Amino acid sequence: MNDATINLPRRLSDLETPALVLDQDRMEQNIARMRASLARFDVAFRPHVKTSKSIQVTRATLGQASGPITVSTLKEAEYFAANGFTDILYAVGIVPGKFDHVIRLRQQGIKLTVVLDSLEMAQALCDRARQENTRFDVMIEIDSDGHRSGVVPDAPELLDIGRCLAAGGQHLAGVITHAGNSYNCRSITAIRQMAQQERDAAVGCAERLRAAGIACPAVSIGSTPTAMFAGNLDGVSEVRAGVFVFGDLVMAGLGVCRQQDIALSVLTTVIGHQKEKGWIITDAGWMAMSRDRGTSKQAVDQGYGLVCDLGGALLPDVLMVDANQEHGVIAHRSGDPAQTPDLPIGTMLRIVPNHACATGAQHSRYHVVSRDAADILDVWERFRGW
Amino acid sequence: MNDATINLPRRLSDLETPALVLDQDRMEQNIARMRASLARFDVAFRPHVKTSKSIQVTRATLGQASGPITVSTLKEAEYFAANGFTDILYAVGIVPGKFDHVIRLRQQGIKLTVVLDSLEMAQALCDRARQENTRFDVMIEIDSDGHRSGVVPDAPELLDIGRCLAAGGQHLAGVITHAGNSYNCRSITAIRQMAQQERDAAVGCAERLRAAGIACPAVSIGSTPTAMFAGNLDGVSEVRAGVFVFGDLVMAGLGVCRQQDIALSVLTTVIGHQKEKGWIITDAGWMAMSRDRGTSKQAVDQGYGLVCDLGGALLPDVLMVDANQEHGVIAHRSGDPAQTPDLPIGTMLRIVPNHACATGAQHSRYHVVSRDAADILDVWERFRGW
Numbered sequence: 178m179n180d181a182t183i184n185l186p187r188r189l190s191d192l193e194t195p196a197l198v199l200d201q202d203r204m205e206q207n208i209a210r211m212r213a214s215l216a217r218f219d220v221a222f223r224p225h226v227k228t229s230k231s232i233q234v235t236r237a238t239l240g241q242a243s244g245p246i247t248v249s250t251l252k253e254a255e256y257f258a259a260n261g262f263t264d265i266l267y268a269v270g271i272v273p274g275k276f277d278h279v280i281r282l283r284q285q286g287i288k289l290t291v292v293l294d295s296l297e298m299a300q301a302l303c304d305r306a307r308q309e310n311t312r313f314d315v316m317i318e319i320d321s322d323g324h325r326s327g328v329v330p331d332a333p334e335l336l337d338i339g340r341c342l343a344a345g346g347q348h349l350a351g352v353i354t355h356a357g358n359s360y361n362c363r364s365i366t367a368i369r370q371m372a373q374q375e376r377d378a379a380v381g382c383a384e385r386l387r388a389a390g391i392a393c394p395a396v397s398i399g400s401t402p403t404a405m406f407a408g409n410l411d412g413v414s415e416v417r418a419g420v421f422v423f424g425d426l427v428m429a430g431l432g433v434c435r436q437q438d439i440a441l442s443v444l445t446t447v448i449g450h451q452k453e454k455g456w457i458i459t460d461a462g463w464m465a466m467s468r469d470r471g472t473s474k475q476a477v478d479q480g481y482g483l484v485c486d487l488g489g490a491l492l493p494d495v496l497m498v499d500a501n502q503e504h505g506v507i508a509h510r511s512g513d514p515a516q517t518p519d520l521p522i523g524t525m526l527r528i529v530p531n532h533a534c535a536t537g538a539q540h541s542r543y544h545v546v547s548r549d550a551a552d553i554l555d556v557w558e559r560f561r562g563w
Numbered sequence: 564m565n566d567a568t569i570n571l572p573r574r575l576s577d578l579e580t581p582a583l584v585l586d587q588d589r590m591e592q593n594i595a596r597m598r599a600s601l602a603r604f605d606v607a608f609r610p611h612v613k614t615s616k617s618i619q620v621t622r623a624t625l626g627q628a629s630g631p632i633t634v635s636t637l638k639e640a641e642y643f644a645a646n647g648f649t650d651i652l653y654a655v656g657i658v659p660g661k662f663d664h665v666i667r668l669r670q671q672g673i674k675l676t677v678v679l680d681s682l683e684m685a686q687a688l689c690d691r692a693r694q695e696n697t698r699f700d701v702m703i704e705i706d707s708d709g710h711r712s713g714v715v716p717d718a719p720e721l722l723d724i725g726r727c728l729a730a731g732g733q734h735l736a737g738v739i740t741h742a743g744n745s746y747n748c749r750s751i752t753a754i755r756q757m758a759q760q761e762r763d764a765a766v767g768c769a770e771r772l773r774a775a776g777i778a779c780p781a782v783s784i785g786s787t788p789t790a791m792f793a794g795n796l797d798g799v800s801e802v803r804a805g806v807f808v809f810g811d812l813v814m815a816g817l818g819v820c821r822q823q824d825i826a827l828s829v830l831t832t833v834i835g836h837q838k839e840k841g842w843i844i845t846d847a848g849w850m851a852m853s854r855d856r857g858t859s860k861q862a863v864d865q866g867y868g869l870v871c872d873l874g875g876a877l878l879p880d881v882l883m884v885d886a887n888q889e890h891g892v893i894a895h896r897s898g899d900p901a902q903t904p905d906l907p908i909g910t911m912l913r914i915v916p917n918h919a920c921a922t923g924a925q926h927s928r929y930h931v932v933s934r935d936a937a938d939i940l941d942v943w944e945r946f947r948g949w
Contacts, residue, residue, distance in 0.1 A: 195949055227889070269846060270834035272833075273908075273909050274579060275579060278579060325844065326834075326837070447658075448712070451706070464635075464924060467853070468854035468856070469849075469854045501711060503635040521683070522658060523658050534888055561927070563579060563581055563851075
């Protein structure tokens, strides 16, 4: 046994804080729930890897070494391609400045599909394909909920784009939409309606293209809330979802998971107190948690996160109420100093985040543990950047 | 010339976006302003490297290869120590779990000073020093503005901590405070008052310790706003500041810098439009900008940032109004679609951030340019993590 082995942290309590913790049992349960939800329908599953940016998490999600995935950056595409994933959908609108990168990946044998939502971009893509004597796989993005990008479902431009791509010899793989506004729903009924709207918009656009004689094989939809509560996916060929794998307080606030399902947390240490104010000061600030305050728009604002003990059990109504770069402030939800728990300097805690994608992005690795346990089973790397 | 040389980006327009841009001329001007402000007083300057996490930026700030610095993590301490910096103040409260790391760095010859604000921690430190047969350099943190950590200036505990450290044979290097509430000031007059309050609290505590017969050589204060507008630093020995080096929209909103002084921006590409809404969609979302919305608390909310052309000139009243993970939404401040500028797909823009520390942290490197220019002079690495 050499020094490196001896020094390898074996338990969470050996780690220098802050550090990112992943409860593998909770994660696997979250994956099983999503797979069970999708098994109700005849659809493929194309998980979005932007949440975890981890090969191990993605393999656990797919239950196999590779499989169809969704990425949010070409860096993700490159990293997953280098690790055996060959069917990759880049779900952010392509621009000419990224054509070279896409072509490079496709020349390595990766089926990398790109997305666009304008005739301007379709034309640029066809022009470039002609110059390079190549062919792209393309999906047309549909705006099913008004929250971001995409062609409005009844827009004449949809058919113009389809015709342009067909005439340019490109492979129109299908249509894609993401009902991101499902994150702002206030009830499960509203999420169900949003799921129907998402499905109807995408399937309707595919049918419009087909009626115009333009082949449109795939219909890709998805967000964690709509994927979990969809009642009808007739005509949909694949579903995408990302944050379900970890869950977070925004998802719990929506009713998409329970607080005790959340698999991701930030390990921190109590570094001081302001006792008159009922404040506990920790070494997890916004650098460790991110600045995401997603629950501030929900019925119950969870501050920068909910506080758990070292084993992952929630301390009732104890919140991270404020954040500086490397300082967190913990207090009781009531603001009453008398209700702040007595946690001496050196106490280790775990903070459950608002938004798993944002909090994960602040860290370079996951310390993997079992449910309610503090032994480190494994360390999984995350990557970052563009 | 090999392939790697040929492919090295020479201009911002060659970069794949998003990417972080640093205007070296603006940075040097910001450094000169801070040094001129501090030259009014007989104080040392101990810049906070948490903003840049860059050796090159810190050398430019100090005007020499090494010098006294402030860090927010032991990872920063380690990185700067490995690059020739030997006088390092770790300005986040120390905990027993980090003693080993501190001792390791000190054994390498680094004068690493730690900070604490409780008798509980002072006692733990003395105990550990005794066990290890070593001695720490320690500063007592003072809470000069009620915003975070520190001993309240008139607290009896101040003297108890001082006596404990002295009795335990530790080196009490001095007192330290940070008027973080200066970020919430509404006028320059309020910042000047905050600077006086910061100075008075720290110097007053040093005098209390000395009056009790406890040596307290140094008085360390600072924040960018108070360092820039202090009127009296009598009795202060050193000043710390971090974000001044880049500036940001929060600092501009405070009147501490001008918008055109901000040296940091995120390069992005227009990827689409929602023309009826006056939205321009880009590939810089919150992953590239951070979720920081610091200006939302100020008189003028700048959204996720202000939009500049590729050369760094502000487009009047054009804001980044919303962010998804890898999508940004740009619009005119009025919300009037007719006023949104015509920026076709592929147009490259630069977004000036709310908070330079938070936006910088989302990136791995700086692309260094001259003022109003798009040639890349150099690439400087940033590090991250704990």
